[in-house]
Amino acid sequence: MVHAMPRLSPWSRLQRVRRVLAGRPAAHVAAEMGISRTTAYKWLARYRTEGIPELLDRSCRPYSSPGRTAPEVEAAVLALRRDRRLGPVRIAALLGLAASTVHRILTRHRMPRLAWLDRPSGEPVRRYERARPGELVHVDVKKLGAIRPGGGWRAHGRGSAQNSFSRAEVGAGRRIGYDYVHCAVDDHTRLAYAEIHPDERADTCAGFLRRAAAFFAAHGIARIERVMTDNAFAYRHSHAWRQALTDLGAEGRRIRPYRPQTNGKAERFNRTLLEEWAYARPFDSSSDRAAALPGWLHTYNHHRTHTALGGRPPISRIPVNDLAGQNS
Structure with a gap:
């Protein structure tokens, strides 16, 4: 668990902003709190734009993913997995993709492992365990x-x-x-x-x-x-x-x-x-x-x-x- 008030927590960012807005120089506040001037001005600018919500952590997800596999290719990968129950290496060979790419697609769509599937039906295997010795x-x-x-x-x-x-x-x-x-x-x-x-x-x-x-x-x-x-x-x-x-x-x-x-x-x-x-x-x-x-x-x-x-x-x-x- 992260400490409740680390140096760069949303709470401490708000304290820096309030000190600057109270009239103190941003450089002095940055030195007191052990951060760079650039970081101090960054949080001040975000607060002035959107207020307190902008002091929260942002997602690391990129704004766009230009290298992501096309939706129709992903659909073909998923169809081969569902219909023929093939692994990443064989799917990659059929579609001309890297096996690692196929694996990421299957993982992203939460496709179960082949070892977890019933081969004839393609349904996930139901695993069970009896409650006491000798029951089965x-x-x-x-x-x-x-x-x-x-x-x-x-x-x-x-x-x-x-x-x-x-x-x-x-x-x-x-x-x-x-x-x-x-x-x-x-x-x-x-x-x-x-x-x-x-x-x-x-x-x-x-x-x-x-x-x-x-x-x-x-x-x-x-x-x-x-x-x-x-x-x-x-x-x-x-x-x-x-x-x-x-x-x-x-x-x-x-x-x-x-x-x-x-x-x-x-x-x-x-x-x-x-x-x-x-x-x-x-x-x-x-x-x-x-x-x-x-x-x-x-x-x-x-x-x-x-x-x-x-x-x-x-x-x-x-x-x-x-x-x-x-x-x-």
Whole structure:
């Protein structure tokens, strides 16, 4: 906050003007108050023109902006953003403008960021957070390519013999297969649990849900009320999945078709999982990668800061009395 009576406040300007109007020389008043003669005469002239309102601060906005983009060009920028949902760089290339100019136009018209929009509809994404732990748990499966013993191209490079051997195998119709990472994320706390399985069948998904519930219970989330998934077959037509929900006393929820952002917390966790665990370093085998998962999960839950939680880890959202010594 600015001081109420600084050297150049409207109040002090009025005092200078009054002293000059009372008969004192403007140069003497300027010297007494620590300003230049030019400044003293400037405020005196403004007061004589418009009175006290002219002693207030003026806007720094220029009287005219001859370099501002033409209205029709701005309209074209906004139309490309609304209709095709393009970023500043692509719009600039289409219209022959600088990307910085396009960015200023979008900012001036308060256009939302592309990351905040639902791609199919163009409407801003409604972000939400459940009020208490266990009210909603997001479940998803991430498929990863298995790693042959000795490591693949990430460990040895794309020009290595291992990479050539892998491509030859694919060409011959033989594949090493996939690992399926089953993930569960609590909506309120962002506490996460994950397991690696060779498939995503219904009984595998049901067993994972039961163990995830036990994990959450051990970390202070006694009951899961709702479970949100996508529309995979294992979640839609599985008696094992429905029975697991019934045993846990939970209600099943599925996202609308082709709207994965509804399950966005699980999708975002999958991205973090890939960046900070699966692709964080070259692994020598799938078992080597799997062995690193529990340690990374502990770091994610107990130590890794989360921007949506104000820079705190997920475990911080669980009452201390419910942790039972887990935050170590």
